Amino acid sequence: MALHVPSGKPSRHRGELETFKGSQVNQVVLQTDIALSTNPANGEVFAKYPYESPASLERSLATATQGYKTWSSMAVSARLRVLKRMAEILRRDVEPLGMMATKEMGKPIVQARAEVEKCAILCDWYAENGADLLADKPTSVGEQAYVSFLPLGPVLAIMPWNFPYWQILRGAVPILLGGNAYVLKHAPNVMGCAYLTEAAWLEAGLPKGAFSVVNITNDLVSKAIVDNRIAAVAVTGSVRAGSAIASQAGAALKKTVLELGGSDPFIVLADADLEEAVKAAVVGRFQNSGQICIAAKRIILDAPIAEEFTERFVQAVAALRVGDPQSEDTYIGPMARHDLRDELDTQVQRSVEAGARVLLGASKIPGDGNFYAPTVLGNVKPGMTTFDQETFGPAASLIVANGVDEAIDLANNSEFGLSGAIWTRNKGLAKDLARRVETGGLFVNGFSASDPRVPIGGVKKSGYGRELSHFGVQEFMNAQTVWFDRK
Structure with missing residues (x-):
């Protein structure tokens, strides 16, 4: 039965959740030492994920660095095969993946399945077009000069809960295609979705560490941003979160792409x-x-x-x-x-x-x-x-x-x-x-x-930079000019 929709004045009780301070990532948890998966349809806590320690984060960043070295050295054709295999796994596991999103953030199951399928389509598109997107590009100089696209390194991604798979993969797939590694700090209420995604990438053939999940609080997010092993930062979230994170990344001279609020x-x-x-x-x-x-x-x-x-x-x-x-x-x-x-x-x-x-x-x-x-x-x-x-x-x-x-x-x-x-x-x-x-x-x-065929991104306080299409690949690549015999 559909829920009864009552009339009358609702309560304005604001709740008792504790908001993170520090870098103002603007995510909310019930405890400061653990992330909880809580079913928003009935309030049931069904999973707990302890936050990582500084030592654990150090190990994760070291693993991501090694994963980046392995992944970036692989031929583009090998990377494309991993993307294609990822699409197959997503379609095979659409039911458990969809149900996890439904239980963790309340997405209606039909829409949750559609989100997983959309992620599979994304992987397919980049697998089919990736070689062209990464190919050297000619310049008006002629054959003497061209532009090649080289990876930057591990990218720290701070993602929200509302599309717990799509928000990850729409950034991760083009970033990984380019040979970068992807370090995910997901919203604390959808960590189950994060770990299922990591497992799928490993099964698809991605080297260990090339895609990794770090379950960390905001003080360690700040530490990761300025760590020399992190090459760039991608954020989808609130204006406050984007401003704080971009400030930290900017102070460390690191590229950021922000997709923030919208009206x-x-x-x-x-x-x-x-x-x-x-x-x-x-x-x-x-x-x-x-x-x-x-x-x-x-x-x-x-x-x-x-x-x-x-x-x-x-x-x-x-x-x-x-x-x-x-x-x-x-x-x-x-x-x-x-x-x-x-x-x-x-x-x-x-x-x-x-x-x-x-x-x-x-x-x-x-x-x-x-x-x-x-x-x-x-x-x-x-x-x-x-x-x-x-x-x-x-x-x-x-x-x-x-x-x-x-x-x-x-x-x-x-x-x-x-x-x-x-x-x-x-x-x-x-x-x-x-x-x-x-x-x-x-x-x-x-x-x-x-x-995936067109870019997405905003202006004004909605952020800057673009995801998807060829723009999403090039945002986190070194566009290197190669010029022969310039006189």
């Missing part, structure tokens, strides 16, 4: 196909229980179609099934942690107090799990928390614009610039408007998504 605009113009736009907005906002950086968080509606879109959208969201994430027909599961649910509820209630209208939901769902009612707010305006801040959960904000220019102004009225969408039948107009939207990605008549 993506989803612009629907008056001539849009409303039926398709509503479908896309529902998926774009509520997939993964709304816990996506590139989710359609601010839905900006041209005034002539605002009322009709709103009516259709609210009906569609109300029909989404909330429930046990292990059930095949659940679309929205629990939020990953109860402190995140509390934070979302606070954002929603503050917006309502500032004048936003509750069109649906806007309350916690009682029980042991971290469930939040699918929420739609109308009359949202700049200055409200759900407009100004990133909302990471099942809550959509509807904003009305008077014409195209105001819609673009509203879209850009954000400190974030990760991705966005425009819906219009006029593709020429869409192409012109895309150049005015301040985001790293812009999708016309679709919702934001990641794909």
Whole structure:
């Protein structure tokens, strides 16, 4: 049965979780000496992973250095075979991998399986295109000069929990393809997913240490960042985490790639196909229980179609099934942690107090799990928390614009610039408007998504650098110029 969605004022209890200080990685754990896997659907702790000591981190970095030496010396063709084998293992083990994600962070099982398959597709694409991506590139000098791409060394990756496999592999696969090693510090609530991924890489033929997991607290994260064996750092997370980590890496003169927060605009113009736009907005906002950086968080509606879109959208969201994430027909599961649910509820209630209208939901769902009612707010305006801040959960904000220019102004009225969408039948107009939207990605008549064939990344406080496609390979490579007989 679907969970009952109650009405009325929810509690604002913030919980008692302890937030790491130190380098401000902005991840939350229940104890300072152990990482817990807690089922967010019922609160059950089902696994414990003690944090590593400084001596253990030292051994891990030494192993990563040796793994890098072995892996980088292997022929590109051998690396491609490992990627191909990894895709096969992911597809073979889709059920246990998917179930681990469902149990650790509440992802509905159908979506968890789809995440694993997407990772397999990623491995396949790089296996098929890797040789061309790494090939020497000619220059305008002619045959005398070319550019080759050489690995940098072990890359420290600090990753979040919301896509516990995809977030790892979308960075790791191109980084490993280039001959680098990948040292993963995953979010503490999805360590089971981290260790399953490490085991899969070893089975696929990756040398020991070329992909390794370090379960460490923030003081040791800081130590790893400045360690001479770490060549570069990749971060997906909050603005606060990215700023702190980039500062430390910058002080050590190390390259960073940051994919941080997002408050993506989803612009629907008056001539849009409303039926398709509503479908896309529902998926774009509520997939993964709304816990996506590139989710359609601010839905900006041209005034002539605002009322009709709103009516259709609210009906569609109300029909989404909330429930046990292990059930095949659940679309929205629990939020990953109860402190995140509390934070979302606070954002929603503050917006309502500032004048936003509750069109649906806007309350916690009682029980042991971290469930939040699918929420739609109308009359949202700049200055409200759900407009100004990133909302990471099942809550959509509807904003009305008077014409195209105001819609673009509203879209850009954000400190974030990760991705966005425009819906219009006029593709020429869409192409012109895309150049005015301040985001790293812009999708016309679709919702934001990641794909190995195109880069993903942001501007403004959403970070810098790119993952995926050839950009994701070259971010962590030494582009070496080789010039013969220059007179």
